[in-house]
Amino acid sequence: MAMEQVIPGWRWLSPAREQDWDALYAEQMPRVYNFLRFRVGNDTVAEDLTSIVFEKAWRARSRYRRDLAAFGTWLFAIARNVATDHFRQRREHAPLAAAAGVASGATPEELAERRSDGERLARLLAPLPARERELVALKYGAGLTNRAIARLTGLGESNVGTILHRVVVQLRAEWGERS
């Protein structure tokens, strides 16, 4: 919680909380990008979605000009929605493309493409249910703490830890098999 939530108008009177937007961009953009990479499993799509997130956020950033923590939280709230919209549109428009990179009978070109890190990550994460995949993306893509993830998702912190532990154990086994 920021002072603005305690004393309305504080941000205006307290310019010390003015953000260095370049620094904020440098810090947060890679985290949002990696969150989306983990979510969608495609570097190009992740770039597109990252652009959408920041353009949305930037239009209203003045609300957060003195509140970096709140802006960071807000960015990930937007990123989650943008990812959800992406999957919803994909279901509506291209249902057969849903299982990114997991189709069998791939061509040699596709097999070569799969050797890329992004494809390997996509194949690993694709079978996960949406909630688990999002938690993994927030934890390992965005680098958020379990507490921050709990705040964002509404899950309990211990619940986040339990789910992530179970999923990581499962993923590690699959990762080893695929190596």
Added chain:
Amino acid sequence: MDDRFLEAQRRAPRGEFANALRERLTALERDAEVHPARRGRRWLAAGLAAAALAVAFTFPAVRAAAQQMLDVFRVRDFAAVQVDAARIQQLENRHLDPGSVLGGKVETVHEGGPPQRFANVDAAAAAAGFTPARPTLLPAALAPESVFVTGAATMRMTVDEAKLRSLLESLDVRDLELPPGLDQAPIEVRRPTVVVQTFAGPRHRRVALVQCASPEVSLPRGLDLARLGEIGMRVLGVAPAEAHRIATSIDWRTTLVVPVMSSATRFQQLDVNGARGLLLETTQTQVPGGPDRGPGRVLLWTHDGRVYAVMGDLESLDIVQIAQSVH
């Protein structure tokens, strides 16, 4: 749990992509700056409007104004008023800012620019235009961390009485008459240069000392400030009887009313070197530049025409001791 294989999957975004996106965002900023309406909104969104309205109308201490027909108010004292968090959320959901609350035109006369960082207080003094006071007592093994200076800023608005009346009706505030002479009244808010010193200690403890000359608000002479203050409090959800009681009991020429949301668990007035200070105990306090913090305190007071705030995640006694030592 060995999760390094997942952490190793993070990748730096392509530089070309990062630069192109940053350029697009910069273009968005420029776009906002060349559209006055958007610029006003951007400026004002930095402060919650209805609250700023109340703040603006409650800046204290009339002085002989240089400008004809204007009264100028400066902060000398503080009084906390608990406001309705649900109403604040309601106003935020409606994207209300001071301009839209007042209903009229909003203009940024002068932007303060981004804060500049200095190595120490002496280095910051030239940019600040005054010698910042500093604490001589730092408990909890705190040590100076950084100093920021943000330039003065000025905002000008005019009141649209019809829109303000409409807002009050939409909030079901129907029992208050607007003061005469309000329509198209010019209001100018000037925020002076602000200096912030931050201090860091063990266990990630951080404290900030904020200081500036009193913000000033110029209003047309003769406006009924008590009624404006009462209206401001009602907009913020203060109960009618309580808003009236406060409006008629405080000295609007010397007191800055600080709207405090319920997240401030406690507030009390106390003495800071002979001046009356306002101590807010919050569920969480964020020091400028820092992350979300745990429970904390904010102490506001004025001295020799300057407004001070000490905030941090220390005990009240420590916060008060720091404040008492500021010279």
